[in-house]
Amino acid sequence: MSRHLLSISDLGADRIEAILDLSEKFAEVGQRKIPRVPALRGKTVAWLFYEDSTRTRLSFETAAKRLSADTMNFSVSTSSVNKGESLRDTVETIDAMGIDAIVVRHGCAGVPHQVGGWIDASVINAGDGWHEHPTQALLDLYTARTRLGDLAGKKVTIVGDIRHSRVARSNVLGFSAVGASVTLVAPGPLLPPSLEGWPVSVSHDLDATLADTDICYLLRMQQERQKRALVPSLREFRATYGIDARRADLLGDDALIMHPGPMNRGVEIDGDVADRPNAVITEQVANGVAVRMAVLFLLLGSGLDQLDDQMAAA
Numbered sequence: 001m002s003r004h005l006l007s008i009s010d011l012g013a014d015r016i017e018a019i020l021d022l023s024e025k026f027a028e029v030g031q032r033k034i035p036r037v038p039a040l041r042g043k044t045v046a047w048l049f050y051e052d053s054t055r056t057r058l059s060f061e062t063a064a065k066r067l068s069a070d071t072m073n074f075s076v077s078t079s080s081v082n083k084g085e086s087l088r089d090t091v092e093t094i095d096a097m098g099i100d101a102i103v104v105r106h107g108c109a110g111v112p113h114q115v116g117g118w119i120d121a122s123v124i125n126a127g128d129g130w131h132e133h134p135t136q137a138l139l140d141l142y143t144a145r146t147r148l149g150d151l152a153g154k155k156v157t158i159v160g161d162i163r164h165s166r167v168a169r170s171n172v173l174g175f176s177a178v179g180a181s182v183t184l185v186a187p188g189p190l191l192p193p194s195l196e197g198w199p200v201s202v203s204h205d206l207d208a209t210l211a212d213t214d215i216c217y218l219l220r221m222q223q224e225r226q227k228r229a230l231v232p233s234l235r236e237f238r239a240t241y242g243i244d245a246r247r248a249d250l251l252g253d254d255a256l257i258m259h260p261g262p263m264n265r266g267v268e269i270d271g272d273v274a275d276r277p278n279a280v281i282t283e284q285v286a287n288g289v290a291v292r293m294a295v296l297f298l299l300l301g302s303g304l305d306q307l308d309d310q311m312a313a314a
């Protein structure tokens with residue numbers, strides 16, 4: 001694996017499968033009475049989040065702690081960024097304290113890549129603008145594989161604000177890398193301006209698509225990224241593209257309902273649909289810790305041949 005994880009396209013199908021296999025091993029650590037292994041003892045992981053986050057940040061922090069790494073928390077809102085410090089000076093300041101990896105979230109596409117050029121530490125992209133969110137896609141693949149087995153040939157339908165979604169971009173790349181087919185369903189203004197080169201098909205008939213779907217992946221309206229209103233109203237969006245009980249019933253019995261969070265219940269997903277047994281939204285969150293442990297270990301660990309001993313040590 002390269003030094004950084006910036007995009008799902010940094011990984012081929014083999015590496016994705018290897019990360020998912022390793023995640024399975026680390027999921028077991030989470031079940032232990034003391035959920036901690038010494039695999040990254042002595043390593044330091046820092047966060048640099050310029051955008052809000054609940055799940056991703058807590059998940060990386062839990063993953064690093066379960067691997068016994070030290071963590072360095074950085075909150076933009078209480079930092080010298082407010083005194084005008086540049087991104088580069090901020091990154092070099094954190095790096096000067098001695099870090100092995102930095103997990104970066106930023107509103108601009110390409111920032112994690114840029115950060116990787118400034119420091120020797122590994123950089124993990126935790127979401128850059130509309131571009132990518134690779135660990136989200138990996139935890140989604142892991143969750144889907146755990147429930148459905150081999151994902152080759154499975155049909156994935158992504159519904160909602162795809163245009164502004166880094167999760168959609170990483171998931172299109174991830175699901176197609178493992179042989180699943182992806183259909184996008186959204187009103188025109190919520191699709192990317194060009195889909196050239198995207199390994200997807202597009203449908204405007206949600207009901208017909210749901211009847212032939214193994215994984216229904218929902219996205220919220222990312223209004224903080226929309227410069228102007230792109231749909232007439234949330235009510236209309238809900239009526240045409242929201243998953244209510246009737247639409248959820250169109251899915252086959254084994255089909256999964258997935259969502260990266262944060263959900264807007266009553267808009268893209270109805271509250272009772274989110275709580276159905278085939279909605280795996282909290283499973284995605286739980287699996288995120290194991291998957292991020294796998295990513296951190298592959299970037300910073302001492303190698304897979306030593307892992308079994310480390311898993312056995314307290």
Ligand code: NCD
Pocket residue numbers: 055056127133136166167220222260261262
């Ligand atoms: C997503 C994000 O921030 O990209 N959330 C997440 O990380 N689980 C999706 C979103 O904001 O809608």
